[in-house]
Each structure stands twice: as structure tokens, then as C-alpha cells.
Amino acid sequence: MYFPLTLVFAALPILVAAVSLAGSPVSRGISVPISKRGGLRGVRSLSVSTSQTRLPYYHTCRKIGYRMVVYEQNTGRQHPLAGGLKPMGRRDSASETLIDDSELWFGSISIGTHVDSFTVNLDTASSDLFVPSFKCGSSCWGHKTYDPSASAHSNDLGIPFTLTLGDSDIVTGEQYSDSIQVAGLTASAQTLGLATSYSEGFQIGNFSADGLMGMGFPSISVFNAVPPLQTLISENMLTSPVFGIKLATLGSDLFLGGVNNSLFTGDFSWVSLSNAGFWQAPFDAVIVNGTRIVGKTETIFDTGTMKILGDSAGIAKFFASIHGANSAPEYGDGTYTIPCDFDTPISVWVGGTEVKISAASFNLGPLQGSEDGTTCEAGAAADSTLTGEFWILGQIFLQNVYSAWDVGNLRIGFATLA
Numbered sequence: 475m476y477f478p479l480t481l482v483f484a485a486l487p488i489l490v491a492a493v494s495l496a497g498s499p500v501s502r503g504i505s506v507p508i509s510k511r512g513g514l515r516g517v518r519s520l521s522v523s524t525s526q527t528r529l530p531y532y533h534t535c536r537k538i539g540y541r542m543v544v545y546e547q548n549t550g551r552q553h554p555l556a557g558g559l560k561p562m563g564r565r566d567s568a569s570e571t572l573i574d575d576s577e578l579w580f581g582s583i584s585i586g587t588h589v590d591s592f593t594v595n596l597d598t599a600s601s602d603l604f605v606p607s608f609k610c611g612s613s614c615w616g617h618k619t620y621d622p623s624a625s626a627h628s629n630d631l632g633i634p635f636t637l638t639l640g641d642s643d644i645v646t647g648e649q650y651s652d653s654i655q656v657a658g659l660t661a662s663a664q665t666l667g668l669a670t671s672y673s674e675g676f677q678i679g680n681f682s683a684d685g686l687m688g689m690g691f692p693s694i695s696v697f698n699a700v701p702p703l704q705t706l707i708s709e710n711m712l713t714s715p716v717f718g719i720k721l722a723t724l725g726s727d728l729f730l731g732g733v734n735n736s737l738f739t740g741d742f743s744w745v746s747l748s749n750a751g752f753w754q755a756p757f758d759a760v761i762v763n764g765t766r767i768v769g770k771t772e773t774i775f776d777t778g779t780m781k782i783l784g785d786s787a788g789i790a791k792f793f794a795s796i797h798g799a800n801s802a803p804e805y806g807d808g809t810y811t812i813p814c815d816f817d818t819p820i821s822v823w824v825g826g827t828e829v830k831i832s833a834a835s836f837n838l839g840p841l842q843g844s845e846d847g848t849t850c851e852a853g854a855a856a857d858s859t860l861t862g863e864f865w866i867l868g869q870i871f872l873q874n875v876y877s878a879w880d881v882g883n884l885r886i887g888f889a890t891l892a
């Protein structure tokens with residue numbers, strides 16, 4: 475019922491030949507294999523005491539809240555969803571690890587003239603690229619580090635940075651400009667952060683990729699810079715200013731310059747972005763076994779978050795429609811359990827189309843204390859800092875659909891997975 479715990483190691487980027495369709499322009503779409511490293515369920519099932527309980531979804535709202543502040547600094551305007559988060563006043567040490575391993579979907583990029591390759595977590599809800607600097611000491615141990623002096627293109631911008639993904643999830647370092655390559659495509663002048671210090675949440679046991687690549691818009695960039703995929707677009711490296719994503723346990727794919735036609739069927743349903751900062755657009759409704767839980771609501775589409783996250787009242791109503799579901803705060807605030815034989819139909823309507831959330835993807839597997847395998851963790855959770863103005867649709871949603879992220883037309887599209 476749940477994804478097997480698999481350890482998948484990062485693959486080097488594979489260059490895929492350009493495809494030419496008769497009568498149409500040459501498509502320069504390129505696939506970047508992306509991998510997932512398992513671990514959450516193994517870790518979670520070992521975590522009973524509160525101090526070890528991880529609340530990965532809680533970081534999500536911290537990350538988003540910090541990016542809203544950055545948005546205001548960059549644009550001089552309050553983020554339109556700022557009212558959707560309660561003030562971030564809470565201090566809870568149990569909630570301050572960064573991102574659980576199983577939330578890391580990562581790809582490989584190269585930096586500099588020597589084309590050093592790094593694995594980076596792919597995060598659509600932030601917009602900065604950082605990797606460890608060779609000057610980073612023990613806090614970067616286990617990660618690959620980068621020495622910019624080896625690159626003919628590197629340029630020290632002389633600007634220090636502090637990047638916050640949660641209260642104690644902090645990366646500091648210096649901003650550089652350098653050439654980077656994604657799937658063999660070069661962005662010649664990319665602003666990136668070379669980290670000289672990683673807080674615990676980024677240390678190797680908690681964060682298996684070397685760095686992180688934000689895939690949102692410049693307005694939420696801490697560096698106030700154009701993020702890598704948008705640099706590829708502005709430097710005209712892509713035929714089409716779109717990237718396509720398939721997230722799956724196996725066979726995940728980030729497609730640059732369009733969508734990979736072999737990974738979906740039928741047409742895309744498109745939704746215009748409400749604002750170009752996060753990938754933010756409304757869904758039409760969330761339906762559980764025929765009950766409409768919420769109607770049209772803004773949402774942030776986030777590859778860096780695992781679950782479907784909503785406000786406490788909305789999520790309580792959601793689980794009230796699922797037979798046998800229970801609130802289970804002992805596994806982390808906002809956590810819910812479902813029976814392991816769960817098969818309640820759940821769907822999210824978006825762009826006028828139904829995206830069915832499969833029972834297999836929604837069921838995150840047995841929780842400790844349920845070794846008989848009857849109580850499993852649900853793929854949706856409440857975040858008490860959300861007011862209900864917006865939800866966050868993470869990997870549990872994105873694994874059930876092929877998505878097209880259209881930077882040129884400021885819209886996001888969804889099609890049925892092939």
C-alpha cells in the first residue's frame with residue numbers, strides 16, 4: 475500500500491538527443507533524471523519521543539513565511555498570501571530539523587569550467603541556488619564542496635548571505651557568479667551561494683543532497699537574483715520557457731524546455747498563476763469520497779514539501795470524511811493516521827480537471843505502535859500556522875499528475891500521467 479523504502483543514488487545527468495517533429499520547430503527538451511532517497515518512514519517509525527519527532531511540514535510554513543518576507547524586501551509590496559500565515563512566534567525545538575530525507579528529490583548540476591557536479595534538492599518554493607564552499611569546515615562534512623578559483627568564470631560578488639529555511643535551518647556564505655550546467659545546458663552567469671556554514675538541518679545525516687536549487691521566481695530569491703532555470707530561459711538556452719515534472723518513486727523526470735510527451739496523455743489543464751513568486755494558483759476544490767471539503771482556495775505547489783497541508787479546521791473536516799482516520803499529534807502536530815487498508819477516494823480539482831490522489835500515494839505506511847500494520851500515516855496534515863487562506867500541495871499531490879511549469883506564460887498545467 476505504501477512506497478517501498480528504496481535507496482536511490484543520484485545519477486549523472488544524461489543528455490537526451492533533441493527531438494525534431496516534422497513541420498514543427500525543433501524541440502530542445504532535455505530530461506534531467508531526478509532521484510529520491512528514501513528514509514522518512516524508517517526514521518519516523520523509530521521516532522516516538524517528542525524530541526525526535528520530526529515535523530517536516532512545519533518547516534514548510536517557516537520556509538514559506540521567510541520567503542514572503544524576502545518578497546516584501548525585493549518588491550516593496552506585502553506578499554498577497556501574507557495573511558494566510560499566523561505570526562511565526564512558536565519555538566519548538568522538535569520542529570527545527572530541515573527537511574526529512576524522503577522529502578528530498580534531487581538532480582545533478584555542474585558548476586564552473588571544470589564542470590564539477592553536485593546533487594541539489596529541487597525546490598519549487600524557493601529561488602536560490604547554493605552548494606558548500608571549499609571553505610566550509612566540518613558543518614559541510616560529507617557533502618561535496620566547490621572551489622571557485624578552479625573556474626575561469628567565477629566571480630566573487632563580495633556579498634555575504636544568510637539563507638533561512640526554518641528558525642535554525644540556516645546557511646551562510648558568500649554570493650558568487652559562475653557558469654552552471656543543467657543537463658548539459660549552460661547558464662553563463664548564474665548567481666549562486668557558496669556556503670561556508672551549514673546548520674544541523676543541512677548536515678549530511680539530515681540532508682543528503684549537496685545543495686539546493688530553487689525553482690521559483692526571482693521575487694522570492696534571497697539573493698534577489700534570477701534562479702538557474704530562469705537564467706537558462708533568459709539566456710535563450712531553452713526553446714520553450716517551460717519545465718515539466720514527473721515525480722515518482724522511480725522514473726522521476728525534470729524536463730527542461732517543454733514537457734516530455736512520453737510521460738503524459740491527453741491535454742493539459744492550465745491555471746494562471748495568481749502571483750509570480752511561489753508557484754501559486756488556486757485549486758477549484760478538494761473532494762473526499764464525494765464530500766466537498768473546501769472550494770476554490772489559493773495553493774502553493776511545492777516539490778520541497780511531502781504532504782498536502784491545510785489549516786487545522788479544513789484538514790479536520792477532510793479527515794472527518796475518511797472512515798477510521800484519527801488525529802495523531804503524538805507523531806507531530808497536525809499528523810493524522812488512516813487505516814492501512816485505506817481506500818477512500820480523494821481528489822483535488824484544479825484548472826477544471828480532477829486529479830485523483832491514489833490510495834497508495836496517500837498512505838505513507840505503518841507508524842510505530844502499529845507493528846500489526848493497521849494504522850498508517852496519512853499524506854495530508856494540518857499546519858496550525860495556516861489560516862485557511864491558502865493550502866500547500868506537496869509531493870503527495872504532484873506524484874499523481876504530470877505538471878508543466880510555464881515560466882513564459884505564468885501558468886501551471888496538469889495532465890494525466892502516462
Ligand SMILES: *[C@@H]1O[C@H](CO)[C@@H](O)[C@H](O)[C@H]1NC(C)=O
Binds near residue numbers: 727
Ligand atoms: C522522456 O521520458 C522518457 C522516460 O523517462 C525518457 O526515456 C525519454 O528519453 C524522455 N524524452 C526526452 C526527449 O527526453
Ligand SMILES: *[C@@H]1O[C@H](CO)[C@@H](O)[C@H](O)[C@H]1NC(C)=O
Binds near residue numbers: 572674677678679
Ligand atoms: C539532524 O538534525 C538534528 C536536529 O537539528 C540534530 O540533532 C542532528 O544532530 C542532525 N544530524 C546530523 C547527522 O547532522
Ligand SMILES: *[C@@H]1O[C@H](CO)[C@@H](O)[C@H](O)[C@H]1NC(C)=O
Binds near residue numbers: 763795796818
Ligand atoms: C464513502 O461514503 C459512503 C457513504 O456516503 C460510504 O458508504 C462509504 O463507505 C464511503 N467510502 C469510503 C471508502 O470511505
